[in-house]
Amino acid sequence: MKAYSILAIVGLSLLISCSGNKTEPKQSNADFLAANIDTGIAPGTDFFLYANNGWFKKNPIPGSEGSNGLWQLIQDTINAQVRDICERSSQDKQSGKGSAKQKIGDLYFSGMDSTGINTAGLTPIRTELDQLGSVNDPTSLAAGVALVHMNSGAPLFDFYVGQDDKISSKHAVFLRQGGLGLPDRSFYLESDERSKSIRSDYVRYLQDMLSVIGYDSLRSKGLAADILALETKLAKASRSIEDTRDPQRNYNKMPLARFEKEVSAFNWNTFLSGIGLRQPDTVIIGQPEFFSACNKLIRETAMPVWGAYLQVHFIRGLAPYLDDNTYSRHFRFYSTTMRGITEMKPRWKRVVDQTNGSLGELIGQVYVTEYLPKGTKEKLLQIGEAANRWSMSYMIGKFGKPVDRTEWDMYPQTYNAYYNPSNNEIVVPGCNIIVPGYERVMADDAILYSIIGGSTFGHEITHGFDDQGAQYDANGNLSNWWTREDSIRFAARTQRVVEQYNQYRVVDSLHINGEMTLGENIADIGGILMGYEAFRKTEQYTSGKSIAGLSPDKRFFLGYALAWMINTREELLVERVRSDVHSPPQFRVNGPLANMKAFHQTFGIKPGDAMFRPDSLLVEIW
Ligand SMILES: [Zn+2]
Structure with a gap:
């Protein structure tokens, strides 16, 4: 999707159902906020850990997860519900042929049919693999690229x-x-030990996949090295994530005819018809120098290397639907090496996780399954493929039609939110009202105003005025509407944010990249201020009444820390810090709070404490 302008508050999206029975929440009668505090940690040293470590200690990260926390509490509820729907649907003999229930039931049944899937192996995708493997000229290459994209x-x-x-x-x-x-160019280019070891595991993974596809061991070894070399060249030609955040520099509109001439080694006509898009007059090129490099690379790389590269990319997206042999090799690299996850999730969870990130989407749009030919054993594989094809065709179908500003990119049951500068709009799906730990009783205003007011609404509103959003005018168009002086003063203020976050060390010597995460950090800082201002108008705040021994102010800031109560494995943290524009949860709490005087006063934070910033450094942008 439009990754640089649709700024979701978190890197992943989870689905929860707004209605129906919830599973028993894991809570005692004690107040959830009070129970999670770790009194062994001073709030001025690390407020994130002070507020959440009590929960982290009681709930270690399961072997099948990269992280554990607030999101998993929600996900457990969803999984139980989805599994329930699936099991009831697969046992339901009443529903007619073609009904949603029958399709969901069939999907679940074939998903659980590991014997059938394992026997089939790569047979269901053999035709496509063979087509990709026989790429031998610019036209078949373009057709292959289109096939994988679709x-x-x-x-x-x-x-x-x-x-x-x-x-x-x-x-x-x-x-x-x-x-x-x-996940990012830096993994190919950095020379630290961790990156080097990831790269050698990656080559092993490529080699493994190529032998699964059917290459002999010598050939697999050679092609794996060739693919790494090819991708390294693509990485070198790529901009860093921070350099892709400037919307003006990454917008280069040109006539298609001119682009085709400049990147003539690739058959654009074949690609466009392969994905079903009628010829546009113009195209918007993000990074022209990247495509010049592609042009050269297509000319100088042997076609069989392109074929193997496409085969591996094709399998990668489908791995969770494939047989255990193929999937376990995928898992070993992408989950264990990259994220520190050692145990595979049960197959049904993988299916739920992977079908466009949501079985909710499938359930909501079951007609996706209309694309499917009859047959049972291979249905799951086909649905996995069909779901991708459907969402690509839907997106491509928009071209030439006017923009529908009422359309959302999230479902009501999606626990996430985003800001879209082209529409000057915030989308906050209804389920964001749910606060884990407070399923039975409505959470108090301090919690609601910090989580929903601060980390959600306030955060998203601020995106309209962060370093990217501020460049879009009242009609949602990218145009320079500031004076020179505005820009200079804005840059000076945001530079403080860059410097603050650059200082945060995450794992070993790896620090947050202040430039890359700037927009999200501005939104976090602005969001909590907005949530706090709104909270000051509530009865709870003005009455000053404590709950579970915690003052309204204390509850507000602890509530904010609860919004990011996520404990993450070191490996996954490294992946995120290098590829996600959001700061890790710990710093989404500590970074903004360190800038708030009200927070310092509430918890007695003093000069010398890690959570203290003097007046001269406090960030105030708007
Ligand atoms: Zn955001």
């Missing part, structure tokens, strides 16, 4: 149809840098 991944470059940043009422075709198998 079904499972994004090889060579990223492509999407979305709102034109400079004409927000129109859709445009965007082409951006991409095509990597590792």
Whole structure:
């Protein structure tokens, strides 16, 4: 999706159902906020840990998860509900053929049919693998790239149809840098020990996948090295994430004819018809120098290497649906090496997790399954492929049609939110009202105003005025509407935020990248201030009444820490710090609070404490 302008508050989205029976919450009668405090940690040293470590100690990260916390509490509820729906649907003999229930039931049944899936192996995708393996000229290469884009991944470059940043009422075709198998260019280019060891594991994974596909061991070894070399060249030609955040520099509109001439080694006509898009007059190129590099790379790389590269990208997106042999090799690299996860989730959870991130989407749009031919054993694989194909076709179908500003990119049951500068709009799905730990009793205003007011609404509103959002005018168009002086003063204030977050060390010597996370950090800082201002108008605040021995102010700041109560494995933290524009949860709490005088006063934070920042450094942007 439009990754740089749709700024979701968190890197992943979870689904929860707004109605129905909830599972028994894991809580005693004690107040959840009070129970989570670790009194062994001073609030001025690390407020995130002070507020949450009590819970972390009682709830270690399960072997099958990269993290544990607030989101998993919600996910447990969802999983239990979804599993219940699935099991009841698969046993339901009353529902007619073609009904949603029958389809969900069939999907679940074939998902659980590991014998059938394991016997089938790669047979269900053999035709596609063979087509990709026989790529031998620019036309078959372009057809292969289109095939993978439509079904499972994004090889060579990223492509999407979305709102034109400079004409927000129109859709445009965007082409951006991409095509990597590792989460960010830095994984290919850095020379620290951790990166080197990830790269050697990655080569082993590529080799493994190629032998599963059917190459002999010598050939697999050679091709794995060739693919790493190819992706490293793509990485070198890519901008760093912070450099992709400037909306002006990453918007280069040009006539398609001119672009085709400049990147002539690739057959764009074949690609566009392969994905079912009629020829646009113009395209918006994110990073022109990346495509110049692609042009050169296509000419100088042997076609069989491209074929193997496409095969691996094709399998990667479908791995969770495939047989255990293929999936376990995928898991060993992407979950164990990259994220420190050692235990595989049960198959049904994988299916729920992977089908576009949501079985909710499938349930909501069961007609996806209309794409499927009859047959049972391979249905799961086909649904996995069909879901991708459906969402690509839906997106491509928007091209040429006017923008529907009432359309949302999230479902009501999605526990997340986003700001879209092209529409000057915030989308906060209804389920954000749910606060784990307070399922039975409505949480008090201190909690609601910090989580929903601060970390959600306040955060998203601030995106309209962060370093990117501020560049879009009242009509949602990317245009320079500031004076020179405005820009200079804005940059000076945001520079303080960059410097503050650059100082935060996450794992070993790895620090937060203050430039890359700037927009999210501004939104966090602005969000909590807004939530706090709103909270000061509530009865709870003015009455000053304590709950469970905690003053309204204390509850507000502890509530804010609860919003980010997520304990993350070191490996996953490293991946996120290098590829996610959001700071890790610990610093989404400590960073903004360190800038708030009201917080310092409430918890007696003093000069010399880690959570203290003197007046001269306090960040105040708006
Ligand atoms: Zn955000």
